[in-house]
Amino acid sequence: MAKIPISFKVNGEQQEMLVEPDWTLLETLRDRMRLTGTKEGCSNGNCGACTVMIDGRTACSCLVLAGEADGREVITVEGLADHGHLTALQDAFIKEGGLQCGFCTPGFLISATALLKRNPDPSEQEIRLNVAGNLCRCTGYDKIVRSIQDAAQKMGTRAAN
Numbered sequence: 001m002a003k004i005p006i007s008f009k010v011n012g013e014q015q016e017m018l019v020e021p022d023w024t025l026l027e028t029l030r031d032r033m034r035l036t037g038t039k040e041g042c043s044n045g046n047c048g049a050c051t052v053m054i055d056g057r058t059a060c061s062c063l064v065l066a067g068e069a070d071g072r073e074v075i076t077v078e079g080l081a082d083h084g085h086l087t088a089l090q091d092a093f094i095k096e097g098g099l100q101c102g103f104c105t106p107g108f109l110i111s112a113t114a115l116l117k118r119n120p121d122p123s124e125q126e127i128r129l130n131v132a133g134n135l136c137r138c139t140g141y142d143k144i145v146r147s148i149q150d151a152a153q154k155m156g157t158r159a160a161n
Contacts, residue, residue, distance in 0.1 A: 006070040010035070011079030019066040026050045026061040028069075029076060037077035037106045041135075048134030051107035052076050058114045060133075077106035080113060089113060089151040098147030100138030107134045112148045121152055 003018035010033065019028055026043075029035045029052070038061055041049030045060040052061045053075040080087055089112055092098065099105040108131055115122055115130040122130070127148045128141070136144065 004067055006067055008069045008071060009073040011074070011076060021065070021067060023066040024062055025052070025054075025059075025064040025066050025069050025074070028066040029061060029074075035076050035078050039103055039106060041103070046135070047104070048107040048111065048131075049104055051110045051134065053110055053114055056114070056117070058111055058133075075110070075113075077109050080109060087113070087151075088154045089116065089148065092147040092151040092154070093144075096143055096147040096150055098139065098144045100136070104134060104136045104138075108136070108144055112151070115148070116152055116155065120156055122148070124149065 001021055004021055005016065005018055007014065007016045009015070010029070015033070017032065019032070026038060026040055029038050030040065038052055039049035040062065041047035043062050045063045048060065050061040051058050053059070054064065054069065055072050080090065089109060093105065093109065098108070111131050111134050112127075115127065119126060124145060127145050131141070131144065131148075
């Protein structure tokens, strides 16, 4: 198969490369770009470990062909920090114990970031519904939900000041 050229923005930086037509965005991010924060879990879109934002919307990168990212903007967990400083959400995950082994954490952080951009004050039910596509075997979700609630409160307090 002949490789195809793609040009897309990843974590704010323009990227151009040749990819195989059957490569997934997950393979491209992890194997070609070495952005290993995006995890490969199930490879069929059921676990959410590979969640990224594409043009501001969440997607399982294992289900997106790399060629579909052409001309788009992709944000991975590596792109969340602001000039090396953790976001309120990342801080809350640490403080509230929203991460255990850390395998699912990048997907949760991306899903929660997208939620908080759309809705800066989500209810517990909205949070649980939003992260339903992200599976965790360690935390039981309560700490993850508390982490997102804590971040939303801190972000709301900062906006009010």
